[in-house]
Amino acid sequence: MIDRLTENLLRRAFEPLVRQGQLDVVLPWGRELRFGDGGEPRARIRFADRRALWALLRDPDLNFGEMFMQERLVVEQGTVYDVLELVLRGAREVPVPASVRMLDAWRMRLRPFLQNNLRGRSRANVAHHYDLDDRLYQLFLDPERQYSCAYFERGDETLEQAQQAKMRHIAAKLLVVPGQRVLDIGCGWGGLSRYLAEVAGAGHVTGVTLSTEQLAGARQRAAASSCAAQLEYRLQDYRDIDPAKDGRFDRIVSVGMFEHVGTQFHDAFFRQCRELLSDDGVMLLHFIGNSDVPDFNNPWIERYIFPGGHIPSMSEFTPAIERAGLVICDIEVLRLHYARTLRIWRERFLARRAEARALYDERFCRMWEFYLSMSETAFRYQDIAIFQIQLARRQEAVPLTRDYIGQRETQLREREQALSRY
Incomplete structure (x- = not known):
């Protein structure tokens, strides 16, 4: 049940973003999801564990890079640039989810502390x-x-x-x-x-x-x-x-x-x-x-x-x-x-x-x-x-x-x- 819920959340996250090209996502339990129209560029990523997948869904701005650094998000075809291009080139036309908007609002409040450049x-x-x-x-x-x-x-x-x-x-x-x-x-x-x-x-x-x-x-x-x-x-x-x-x-x-x-x-x-x-x-x-x-x-x-x-x-x-x-x-x-x-x-x-x-x-x-x-x-x-x-x-x-x-x-x-x- 949890795995099916996770797959649905991934589809909701990636389908609006990846319209051109092809992104294959291999899940920790072996299932593979495909997004895009099959054109170029093409990339394939694999999540090494369930926690890495949930980390990406929870906070993609921070955790995409962290999971890649930790080799818990592995690029098996193409490069990490290809993956980012597939996801970001159409992102401006996609509404921001409410959960991400809440996280963004919190980060805006943190700006004065993070930029306190004495x-x-x-x-x-x-x-x-x-x-x-x-x-x-x-x-x-x-x-x-x-x-x-x-x-x-x-x-x-x-x-x-x-x-x-x-x-x-x-x-x-x-x-x-x-x-x-x-x-x-x-x-x-x-x-x-x-x-x-x-x-x-x-x-x-x-x-x-x-x-x-x-x-x-x-x-x-x-x-x-x-x-x-x-x-x-x-x-x-x-x-x-x-x-x-x-x-x-x-x-x-x-x-x-x-x-x-x-x-x-x-x-x-x-x-x-x-x-x-x-x-x-x-x-x-x-x-x-x-x-x-x-x-x-x-x-x-x-x-x-x-x-x-x-x-x-x-x-x-x-x-x-x-x-x-x-x-x-x-x-x-x-x-x-x-x-x-x-x-x-x-x-x-x-x-x-x-x-x-x-x-x-x-x-x-x-x-x-x-x-x-x-x-x-x-x-x-x-x-x-x-x-x-x-x-x-x-x-x-x-x-x-x-x-x-x-x-x-x-x-x-x-x-x-x-x-x-x-």
Whole structure:
């Protein structure tokens, strides 16, 4: 009786979701259920025990990934990406069950606690993900270690070409003039800051990060740069940059860091940026955003990948920009660029999976395969995109039209060609 009830619940869960393609589900007692129209992609999963099956039904957002990591949900045909694609590509048209809505409401109430990113907690959250063994990131990132969305101008570029185009696109929007002082908040391994000094001509670039591993990598690469004297990297929270001591910056850039700020600290972030930005300064903020209404961080991502993270909706961060006294000069939404980036990262990671297993273990590899797969499907089939927000203290700080972006990209491309490293 219980097994029959479970089968009925599974049918009610999967039938509305899987309309195209084929998903076969093998139950712990041997029964097999088939969903979809028999087309592509096709995948087959098996539940190793009844508790794993009930865990998925009870809380799919958290337990799908956990059951996959624990090998209690086994993908026997296709990949876990195929399974996620089958389930998620039509999910927006399917009503959310009442039980899931109740769970979602509870998670929305937990947001202030989970995103209470005070200094110590922010440091710990960053260390959880970014202070992993540096050799892990070598497996799938480009040589400049750009761990953020690439920019595909045509769509058929290599990862290296698209990441260089991303840096060029950002530099063009920043309107960097030779000799200017630039602040890079969340500088990672320093690839963008080196580009701004070497190619865009910035006089001095200060990069701040909370990751000790990234700091070491950025300093090591800076020492080998032709602009080593113009590059400075610090282990520092953005809240601790002192405008009285450090002065103001002509340009501020932040790529892939704002997702770690948390809604409670949006006001503090933008107020600090305004204090640090010169009167005629320009800021470019590049981050993952939610094109839908405000939501909570995915619970699996929160637990295993990015604790304290949040993908903000425009209605959440724009009021903080207004309250800080900054002017929004330009907004660009890069929709599928990150899906392409994640596809390449996932393929590269899986091609060198044995090396990742040697660094960590099999469970870690399954966790990262799920992370990269789920992230890609989120950008392809859900309301997740990259926002690039250009800000200034005065609206006259940038040209009247966007023509300057293409013009400056052409100039930067010419400078790249003159430098052997690019």
